[in-house]
Amino acid sequence: MPEFGVFHDGPWPQVRNSNHGNLIIAGPGHTLLEDWAKVLGHKGDVMGVAAAGMFLPRMRHWYSSHGLWFPAWEAVRELNFKPVLDFYEKHASQGADNVDHRWPINGRYGRVAGLSASIVACELGYQPVVLAGIPADGRGHFYPGLEHAEDFEDYGGPYHKGIWEWLRDNYFQGRVKSLSGNTRTWLGEP
Amino acid sequence: MTSAPFHGDLVTGDLPAIAGTCKGPATVIGPGRDVKSELSSFQVRGHVIAVTTVGIFLPRLHHWIMGVPRKMMAFKIARTAMRGVTNGHTTHAKEEGYNGRDIDVLWPIAGLHTPTAGHTAAVITLLLGYAPVILMGLPADDSGHFYPDAPINPDGLEQLDYGERRGKYQDAWLWLRDNFFEGRVKSVSGNTREWLGSP
Numbered sequence: 001m002p003e004f005g006v007f008h009d010g011p012w013p014q015v016r017n018s019n020h021g022n023l024i025i026a027g028p029g030h031t032l033l034e035d036w037a038k039v040l041g042h043k044g045d046v047m048g049v050a051a052a053g054m055f056l057p058r059m060r061h062w063y064s065s066h067g068l069w070f071p072a073w074e075a076v077r078e079l080n081f082k083p084v085l086d087f088y089e090k091h092a093s094q095g096a097d098n099v100d101h102r103w104p105i106n107g108r109y110g111r112v113a114g115l116s117a118s119i120v121a122c123e124l125g126y127q128p129v130v131l132a133g134i135p136a137d138g139r140g141h142f143y144p145g146l147e148h149a150e151d152f153e154d155y156g157g158p159y160h161k162g163i164w165e166w167l168r169d170n171y172f173q174g175r176v177k178s179l180s181g182n183t184r185t186w187l188g189e190p
Numbered sequence: 191m192t193s194a195p196f197h198g199d200l201v202t203g204d205l206p207a208i209a210g211t212c213k214g215p216a217t218v219i220g221p222g223r224d225v226k227s228e229l230s231s232f233q234v235r236g237h238v239i240a241v242t243t244v245g246i247f248l249p250r251l252h253h254w255i256m257g258v259p260r261k262m263m264a265f266k267i268a269r270t271a272m273r274g275v276t277n278g279h280t281t282h283a284k285e286e287g288y289n290g291r292d293i294d295v296l297w298p299i300a301g302l303h304t305p306t307a308g309h310t311a312a313v314i315t316l317l318l319g320y321a322p323v324i325l326m327g328l329p330a331d332d333s334g335h336f337y338p339d340a341p342i343n344p345d346g347l348e349q350l351d352y353g354e355r356r357g358k359y360q361d362a363w364l365w366l367r368d369n370f371f372e373g374r375v376k377s378v379s380g381n382t383r384e385w386l387g388s389p
Contacts, residue, residue, distance in 0.1 A: 075264035
C-alpha cells in the first residue's frame with residue numbers, strides 16, 4: 001500500500017473540474033497505433049502524453065513528466081499541424097517548466113507519465129477516461145528506437161502494478177479504463 | 191566538388207564532396223506504419239540512414255535525410271530532447287527550392303524523380319557510395335505512419351497514399367529502379383518490395 005496520498009497541498013490549477021465528458025489519453029506505448037484505430041470516431045477530447053503529442057490530431061491536452069522537452073516537441077507538432085487550428089493546454093507536475101498547468105501530484109504517482117496523466121484527467125473533470133497506448137508492460141514505445149527489452153523499466157512489475165491497483169481501488173472510482181496491456185487487465189476495458 | 195556522373199536528368203549539378211566517400215551496405219529507415227516490426231524482423235545492415243521523423247527517435251544514425259528541409263532544426267531539437275545528443279550524423283536534403291542553412295549537405299537532385307523523402311533518401315544513399323541499400327519502413331502504400339496521424343474526428347483531411355493512387359510516386363520508384371538503382375536497392379515491405387525486390 002502506498003504511504004502517501006495522491007496529492008499534496010497544492011496550489012491547484014484553476015482548470016481543475018473545468019471539463020466534462022469523455023477523454024482519450026494517448027500515450028507513447030507500443031500499442032498506441034492499434035489502440036488509436038479502436039477509438040477513431042471518438043467524439044470527446046484527446047490528451048496526448050509525452051512524445052505522442054507531437055503527432056496527435058485534435059489534441060486538447062498534453063501531459064509530460066518532462067516539461068523541459070515541450071518546446072522541442074511543440075516545434076515538431078507545429079510543423080505537423082500548422083495549417084490546422086491547433087489549441088491545447090500543457091500539463092505537468094509541480095516544478096515543471098514550459099507548461100500551462102502544474103498539478104500537486106505526489107512523486108510516487110507522478111513518476112510515470114501515464115499514471116499522472118490519468119490522475120490529471122480525472123481532476124480536470126473527465127469521465128470516462130480511456131487509455132490508449134499505455135499498456136504498462138515494459139515493451140517499448142510506438143516509435144522505432146532500436147531498443148531492446150532490457151532497456152525499459154519494468155512497468156508491469158509489482159511496484160507499478162501496486163500503484164495502478166491502489167489508484168483503481170482508492171481514487172479512480174471506475175473512471176479510468178484501458179484498451180491494451182496490463183492496464184487493461186488491472187483497470188478493465190471501456 | 192566532384193563532377194556529376196551521367197544519371198540522366200536525376201543529378202542536375204555538381205555533386206557535393208561527400209559523394210562517393212561511403213561504402214558498404216546501408217539500411218534506410220523510413221516512417222512507415224510497420225517500421226518497428228520490420229526492425230525486429232530484419233537485420234539492420236551497415237550504416238543507418240534515417241528518413242525524416244524517424245531520426246528523432248533512433249539512438250544511432252549516420253545520416254539523416256529530410257524531404258522538407260525547413261523541418262530540420264525542429265527535428266534536431268526534438269532528437270536532442272529524446273536522445274540526449276544530436277551530433278554524430280550528417281543531415282541531407284535536396285537543394286531544389288531550399289535556401290536555408292539547417293542542412294549539412296544539399297544535393298542537386300531533380301524533384302521529378304524524388305517526389306518524397308523516401309525516394310530522396312534512396313538516391314542520396316547510393317550517391318554517398320553505399321551499396322547494397324535496404325529500405326525499411328518505406329512501403330510506399332496507404333498504410334500510414336508509425337505514429338497516429340489519422341484524425342480522430344474525420345473531417346476530410348486527406349490520407350496520403352504513396353502507392354497506387356499516387357501515380358507519380360509509383361512512377362518515380364519505377365523510373366529510379368530502371369534508370370539509377372541498378373539492383374542495388376531492395377525493400378523489406380509493401381509496394382517497394384514488389385517493385386524493387388526483397389533483400
